[in-house]
Amino acid sequence: DYPTKLTIQADHTHIFDTVHVDTCDETCAVENIIGTVTFDSNGIDSGCNLEQCSSINREYVLIPKDIDYNQAPQSRYMSFDGINQVSIIHKTDFSGQLKNDFTIRMWMKHTDEENDGKEHIFCKTDEKLQNRHHTALFIQDGYLKLLIRKGPLSINDKNVYKSEWMWKLTQINDDQWHSYKLFINYPNQIDLYIDDKLFTITNDNFKVIEDFALPVINGTEDTIFTVGACWHARASQMAQHFHGELSGLSIEQKEELPDSISCIQDCQQYLDMPDIQGQSNMEFISNSNRSIWKIRSDSSELYEDLLKHIVYRNTFDPIGPSGQRTVSIQTTLKCLGENYTYNLPTFIRRLSIDEPIRPTNIELKGDTSFFVSEQIINQGINLFKNLSIYADAIKNDQVDISDCSINTSPDLTNNEQIIIPDDNFHINNLQKDLTQTGLILAGLGSIDSYQYVLQHIAYTSKSPVQYNDRTFSLVCVGSHDQTSTNEIRIRIHIEKQIVPSAPFAAALSNKLFVDNDQTRDNLFDLGESAPSAKNLSGWPIIIVICVSVGLASVLVLYLVIRIRSGNRQASPLTGTGDDAHSQMEWEDDIGLNIIVNPLDTTKQSVQSMDVHNIKQTIHKYEGASSDEDEYDDHSHNEYSSDEDNEDYDDVENNQIHQKKNDHQLEWDDEAMEYGPKKV
Template identity: 25%
Template sequence: MDKRLVLFVYIVCFGLVSSTSEPNAYAPEIISSVFNSRDIPLFQGTVREDETVVHLEPQLFARDNDTVGSARLICRYEIVSNIKKIPFVIEVKNRETGEGLLKVHEGERLSYEKRKTYKFNIFAFDCVDPPYDKKSSRAVVTVKVVAADRSAPVFEKTTYNADLQEGVLSQNITQVKAIDRDAAAENSAICGYDIVSDEAPFTITSNGIIKNTKAIYHKDAYNYILKIRARDCAGKVSEPAYVNIIVKETCTNGWTDFPDHIEYTPGSEYKYLTDSARLHVCAGSCVIDRVSVRVNLATNHIGKGCDRDTYSILSQRKLCGASDESVDLLPTATLASNWTNVVPSDDGNDGDRIFAFDGKSHHVVVPDAYTDHHLDSHFTISTWMKHSGHDDLVTKDTKPHHHGNKEHLLCMSDGDGMNRHHYALFVHNSKLVFLLRRESSDPADLEVFKPAEWRWLLDEVNDGRWHHYALSMYFPELRLLVDGKVVEANQDNFEMLDDWPLHPTDKVHYSKLVIGACWKGLDETFADHFQGYLAGLSLLKGRTESDKVIQCLNNCQENLEFTDLENMPSGTSVSFNSEKTEFTITGHNASDVEKLVHKVAYINNRNFPTPGRRNLNIRTSFHCGDTEEILPLLETYIFVEHSNRPIITMSGKQVVMGYRDTLETGLDIFRDVNIHVDFMLLTNGEENRNDTDSEEEEIGNDTSPPKQQTDVKSKNVPVVHSGGSSEDPSSHFLLDMCTLRAEPVLDFYVEHLELPKRDIKDFNMKLEGIETAAGLVILNADTIANYLTVIRHIRYVHTHADNLHMRNFVLSCSSQSGRFVSNELSVSVGSLERDTEEPRVVPVARIQSNGAQQSIQDPKFSHTLQGAAGTNFGMVAIIVVCVGFLLFMIVLGVLRIRAAHHRRRPANESGQEMEWDNSELNIIVNPIDQELFEYEENPRKSTLPDDSDTDDDVSDGFHDDGNESSEEEAETYKKTLEWDDSAY
């Protein structure tokens, strides 16, 4: 064949082939940002052994610079390694970008334990089919296998036990530990522990060490159970473990489980201090041979040192059987005397009235008429005193000196001409001094030295607490009792000085007895004022008071009691002070003493004790031979609750009429009086101001009388009725004062009040009365029955009863020195005439005064009463006139109606008694009016006093209307309406 033809055919054929084939000029290229030193792309991959996708850094991409057809696409990657088996495969996710995903080959499972790292080469291929496909240069891939966190932490023990000493902040109570069975260190590490118990005062560190965040005590919790979990660094949490922390009680000698307070209900009997307290003795202590416990009840903040009777000193003296001849030198101001009002005092509701002396100007001058100032050779002076010392005062531990002024409790001195002190009781520094200068006209006695001054050095004088002092003189012996106990005189606490008697003199004409200072007659000034508080200052002359009576006056109504003297263990003893406010119990071992303390109880015998807190202190000591261990002071308190408040109610007639001849000899004006007592149950916020005192109140200047109690019914509060049986609580209720106030004051020239002195004497009553122009006061504590006996027989005497129209008396009673006060019962008294020829009708009306109805006389009586009582009764007189006129008009209208009815009656009925026509007018009769006016069917009749000289006479009123029959009707009315004297 022609070579030219062959070449032509070859060129044509080659051109045809070339025109139908794709160009593949470039090989693929693997893209990476990381290269080794030989510019080979590098890839780092990690995969957890339980995962299937390898995380490569940087991400795998490849490219091909060919621009046409399949040559520009990446179709596959190839892994090449000298390792027999590579458990990976590369999946092309995007041919355009050549993105590849390195995955664990299906069916393969990585194992961290078998191989931790893989290293291999990879190649990228384009999509041109063989034999023309091209591959990229190699890249190196390193894959690190990460172990999977297969296991959660596990505690070495499921339960832990630990001890914690009470009161200790421990930094390592115990340590818990958990492990993780994962092989990889990052999975097997424990990253922390957690306490999942609620509000537990504990914390735990990352190492499992448990600490307490506050001090814990056995009495609060015996143990704590903590629930704890562990967590590894991958976040897996363990099953819980439990830690039981036992709070170990610190063994200390002393009491446990003693109550923090004891509540006492008034009226109850004994209240035991405790029945559960335990006295512990620790092992390892010395061998104890004696245990001593002292229980002290602190009552100095209550009243005058404890809850004594709240009756007045006079009432207490009566109750204790003291002499009736004793004189109260600081009496409570009453209708009979008010000269003690010059010194500030309290209201006396918690006992005797307390008088406050300022040390500068306060003093009381005892009137000459009240008591004879001079002393006999036998007498007793007693008083309550509260006095505080000064910085420069002498004590038993310092050398006596003469600084400080005398402070006179009592001083009787010359009234004029001289400054001699006849007798005096005063405080000088820390001494209580009594001075007595005898007075004698016998020349033989004037030159004889005799005891004149007695001095006692006493801690009580300046301790700022209430104490009772009683000096009993049986000349020349003088005995001092402090708080009911005789002061034993010795050279350290007592001295006595002699002096001349007082010589007779013409310079002095009278003496002056002063409380709280001393009078200088020559200078006419008061000096040496007392600064402090006094109560119940009394003087008994001509005899001395027995020690038993003085001790009774000091008896405290609240105290501790020991209730099991019969069953005391052998070797134990119980002792107490005279007030029974301090008990000392001793024994050979703690268990015996503990049992005896359980038998100590508190009791308050007052019916109405002062409510509030009484501190209770328990001091305990152990003795081991010559060694004594004093335990810490145990403090608790007794809380006395409020008692039921008595409501005293007085009732009776408010109008009493008597015939004039009866009034001239004496009329029982309170014979219908009744006194009733109910007991109101107190609730919180309803307490009386005087009952909320747990700390002694300061003395103020308020000397006003106590306020009248409000009617219980208006309060709508629960009331315990006193009933009327033998268990009636009112039968044991004592009154201590009833006041009968005259309005206006009595005119002793024509009227007075009489007490039934024979009844008081015959029934051996403790009552006594004082009458003044203002009225009558009945004093001293006694039963309601005895008070009623006296009150119902009080007689009102008016020697000129024809001049008596109407006068008013107001009666009220109280208990416990005004702590509980009754309502006021107002009674009006009027006079009647017997069987006069011209009987008169006294119109009766009603007014209100202090809640009680009173009868009001006719206009003439009102006018007379107004003149006698002054301008204060002007308004009453006007009301009386108006009401009387209104009643007059009503009666006039009734009589007119009856007159008309009478004219229509048949003639044969004219002789019958007048009858009311109820069909035309209904009249409601006041019950008190019914007692005053009775109709003809009552067989006892009397006529009304004539009132013909009055302008408002009833008969004149009938004539005024011009009715011809009115005079006859008036006469008939007069005859049928009469006084019933049976009620008076």
């Protein structure tokens, strides 16, 4: 198929389910078809947590070197006689596992002895049963050769891979110290430096040999790594010894730390083949993080079936990151009976993950209550003067509003209306629908345009309002996802103007006014009418004060008159101090005759009541209230003084008589005297 674009919407997507592989059977009977499927994230995060992964450059020193590595060895080197000298590297020092990228460094001194056999500098072979060489660096017939065998593989792989690189060098047999450095990027590139100079390769001095991958053989799981010779398990002896001198032999490669291996392998974007069964005529294998897959088959139909099983996995939640990745297929075809291979055109499929569409959040903010008078309502007020519309988009002009609705509660009367300037609608291309229940603004517009229109909407009433409270609610709707905004409720409290009635005495006398600072501060400010109300509230206080002063004056006047009348009775007309004493006794007798009740005394004879004295006393009080009877009062006082002495003697006689007649009843007629006492 021609390169196409595929939009990813799920975490499990077959990306080659429409691929078709066509070969010309008349000209080429397919013997082997190999494909390399590569996933490239194009710099997009694959979710491998690489910042938590770490690697180090590990150098394995097989033969020590001098302090100055750039100079030819002087003292530290190892000599090999080519017969029995060999060094076995323990697995604790070096396991023999080589990465795709590694570096070999050494100093070597070798003499040509016309030996056509292999002389191994180092060698990795099977520890048991087989003599297979996995990795080796050796000298043979004037060539420096590097062997890297692919595998072992568990399947029957009929492919050949680059396995041996050979450089024809004159330096290896001149019996001089030379520095050799090999920078390996298996299997793509290997560079050789001799004495820090890059060796220039030609068809005459450089060769590459391909070979089959090593198969898996039971019992050959373990290997042995040696320096100076090679271990042959079948013969159970060392063979192919090196004859010369070596110094500073080391292998350096970048290795991940133990906790980094799982980090690299566990990624959130990768290719997978989860639902396929292996067969003898097919092969599929991937690298550690499953970004590269190798597939092979012996027919185009089977190769096509393998491609259709490849799945792109994305375990991000939600799927992402947004952007494009590429998956490429490089296919090599070999026809039956031919030694050449043909490269088919590279197939590329682009995987696109679109930016998720998030609902735009639009928020309204503004005043929620007004306290206004009827006069202001008659003139009109802007309901949403301080309205602000916010959105979580980058730019406000990128977010459109489809409509806004204003609802009234209660409904508008015929004398109320909502006013909208018409010029705003011509500018912003909005439509309005005004009813007694509210207003609807419709039409696509930016946030700024809707905010401008809403800020100029006014409410007015041309007659006395019927309601003290009126509510307006505003809600808008976004145009992209039809998401409603929050609701703003504006409450208008209308203060009716009350004309104060004329004050009258009855109404004011029934009210209590308290001049309290705290209460006065909490009262609502009535504006210009406040001074008149204050003056009105002072009249009741003045009236109360005047009444109180009047009552106090009457009481004082009464007390003064009473005191003056008492002073007249005590005036010195008699000329003696005994008269004053008799006056006190007379007044005491008056109090006794008026207060004492005969029923309050028990077992005691009732004293005789002098009716004549009572009458004279009454005349005395009557005369005290008039200045014209002053002379009569004086004559009565002289008479009263004589009577007082006689009354005193009568009291003593009555007390003696009482002791003799205790047994008599209180109301016995014999104990009661009637009429005035005879003098």
